[in-house]
Amino acid sequence: MTALRETTEVVDPVPGADAPHLPQQPDLIQLLTPEGERVEHPDYSVDLSEDELRDLYRDLALVRRWDVEATALQRQGELGIWASLLGQEAAQVGAGRALRDGDMAFPTYREHGVAWTRGVDPLHVMGLFRGVDNGGWDPVATGFNLYTIVIGAQCLHATGYAMGVQRDGAESAVLAFLGDGATSQGEVNEAMIFAASFAAPVVFFCQNNQYAISVPLERQSRVPLYQRAAGFGFPGVRVDGNDVLAVLAVTRAALQAAREGQGPTFIEAFTYRMGAHTTSDDPTRYRLASELEEWKLRDPIARLKAYLSRSGLADQAFFDSVDADGDELAARIRSGTLELADPPGTSMFDHVYAEQTPELAAQRAEFEAYHASFEGGVER
Numbered sequence: 001m002t003a004l005r006e007t008t009e010v011v012d013p014v015p016g017a018d019a020p021h022l023p024q025q026p027d028l029i030q031l032l033t034p035e036g037e038r039v040e041h042p043d044y045s046v047d048l049s050e051d052e053l054r055d056l057y058r059d060l061a062l063v064r065r066w067d068v069e070a071t072a073l074q075r076q077g078e079l080g081i082w083a084s085l086l087g088q089e090a091a092q093v094g095a096g097r098a099l100r101d102g103d104m105a106f107p108t109y110r111e112h113g114v115a116w117t118r119g120v121d122p123l124h125v126m127g128l129f130r131g132v133d134n135g136g137w138d139p140v141a142t143g144f145n146l147y148t149i150v151i152g153a154q155c156l157h158a159t160g161y162a163m164g165v166q167r168d169g170a171e172s173a174v175l176a177f178l179g180d181g182a183t184s185q186g187e188v189n190e191a192m193i194f195a196a197s198f199a200a201p202v203v204f205f206c207q208n209n210q211y212a213i214s215v216p217l218e219r220q221s222r223v224p225l226y227q228r229a230a231g232f233g234f235p236g237v238r239v240d241g242n243d244v245l246a247v248l249a250v251t252r253a254a255l256q257a258a259r260e261g262q263g264p265t266f267i268e269a270f271t272y273r274m275g276a277h278t279t280s281d282d283p284t285r286y287r288l289a290s291e292l293e294e295w296k297l298r299d300p301i302a303r304l305k306a307y308l309s310r311s312g313l314a315d316q317a318f319f320d321s322v323d324a325d326g327d328e329l330a331a332r333i334r335s336g337t338l339e340l341a342d343p344p345g346t347s348m349f350d351h352v353y354a355e356q357t358p359e360l361a362a363q364r365a366e367f368e369a370y371h372a373s374f375e376g377g378v379e380r
């Protein structure tokens with residue numbers, strides 16, 4: 001009994017629990033250090049033009065500006081809730097820019113940076129968080145599925161979709177997003193078993209932002225997350241999630257392997273959620289301010305800015321123009337959000353299925369009759 005208790009009880013310190021916070025991580029793939037120094041890696045490289053490098057900076061800065069505006073709008077009562085991506089911009093933009101036309105992404109509820117790279121109008125995302133629609137963008141046209149709140153469910157959707165791609169003989173790949181906490185979810189593990197067994201063209205992109213709401217990483221896994229992939233029988237890699245170049249290189253390689261029939265890869269993008277889990281959360285209740293300060297030194301945008309400035313690829317005029325674009329974007333998001341009209345109550349029946357079912361039609365009729373029974377807000 002004692003032995004059993006020893007192996008099943010979660011006790012501190014968990015073996016390797018402090019590893020994620022150690023500065024030295026030999027297994028961490030990096031092409032840009034936190035100081036903005038360009039480094040080489042034996043297995044991964046990116047060859048980007050000067051314009052492409054500047055465009056990546058623009059993406060990161062604009063996505064952060066959107067996020068800041070959305071958080072402010074929620075605080076002013078204009079959104080029901082907001083799930084901030086602050087600190088995770090490089091992980092999302094790097095992964096999103098690795099996708100090709102024809103590839104498909106399956107997001108959680110936090111992938112605004114990926115939505116941006118797929119050309120989804122931010123106002124569609126704002127509409128979801130304002131509660132006026134369930135997404136609103138076209139998943140087929142954008143190659144970006146609707147947000148999924150149910151933790152891990154999108155990994156099954158992505159794997160099933162990838163198995164379909166395989167059967168169609170298409171040369172495209174699927175990118176499934178998930179969080180560190182989601183790796184403990186049954187559906188994620190089931191999806192990875194199916195993906196491995198069928199060598200499905202799906203890449204699991206896990207943003208390890210160190211927390212599942214208030215639950216820290218060391219409660220989710222006794223081994224670094226990327227090492228779990230070995231148990232499913234496909235490669236796992238850990239990339240610096242705050243290094244947009246490394247994320248782009250690693251995700252591109254994994255998607256290409258998937259397209260070529262080499263099966264899945266698990267990518268652990270090692271990052272940090274710099275804000276609250278959502279606007280309903282107060283992270284000061286479960287983490288130290290010093291931890292955030294430490295991660296601010298690894299800020300994904302600051303390091304690319306340092307690299308671009310130091311290498312002469314961008315000057316102050318460029319950064320000023322990005323700031324101006326950010327202000328314009330924020331103003332468009334603000335005014336557009338305020339103009340989003342409340343839909344009629346019956347619209348909730350419209351997109352449940354592609355075609356109405358008799359049950360749904362009956363529910364709709366009952367809903368309409370109930371509302372018709374009121375006159376000027378008073379029951380007749």
Ligand SMILES: Cc1ncc(C[n+]2csc(CCOP(=O)(O)OP(=O)(O)O)c2C)c(N)n1
Binds near residue numbers: 110150180182213
């Ligand atoms: C099936 C299910 N269980 C619980 C929840 C409540 N919930 C919402 S977010 C979350 C934590 C997810 O953490 P992680 O996977 O690390 O993603 P992150 O929010 O950090 O991006 C939980 C438990 C849910 N949405 N779905």
Ligand SMILES: [Mg+2]
Binds near residue numbers: 180181207208211
């Ligand atoms: Mg998390």
